[in-house]
Amino acid sequence: MSIWHAGDFPLDGTQDLSPGTLVETLGIEFTEAGPDWVKGRMPVDERTRQYAGVLHGGASVAFAETLASAAGYYTLDPERFACVGMEINANHVRPVSSGKWVYGEARPDNLGRTTQIWSIRITDEQGKLVCVSRCTLAVIAKP
Numbered sequence: 699m700s701i702w703h704a705g706d707f708p709l710d711g712t713q714d715l716s717p718g719t720l721v722e723t724l725g726i727e728f729t730e731a732g733p734d735w736v737k738g739r740m741p742v743d744e745r746t747r748q749y750a751g752v753l754h755g756g757a758s759v760a761f762a763e764t765l766a767s768a769a770g771y772y773t774l775d776p777e778r779f780a781c782v783g784m785e786i787n788a789n790h791v792r793p794v795s796s797g798k799w800v801y802g803e804a805r806p807d808n809l810g811r812t813t814q815i816w817s818i819r820i821t822d823e824q825g826k827l828v829c830v831s832r833c834t835l836a837v838i839a840k841p
Contacts, residue, residue: 735804740757773814800822816832
């Protein structure tokens, strides 16, 4: 059973909303979606690495929140509601060198009426865990 309000997660439509946003700046791409998950990828390059030449932890957090927020948004009626981040945490497990990609997957832990909780796992190109994150979203009514 799909959790998406419109039946399917709109991969192309989501990517079309990226120009002029942090999503575009960091090079985040939405790549796949299933009935209750969404996946994406982000490059480790001059936009997302820290001075030591590895993935910046803040970029991982931005990637995680991007996946969770987009997923949360598409579980709602967009005419009536929106999602905004309330809290996010992350455990950084291993570094990723510049020139590589990281891959993320967001899945809901709870889809409540006023809050949503999402778990996000970020892995490297070999599927090894890079970061595990949990993001809480507030569901807000549109005026």
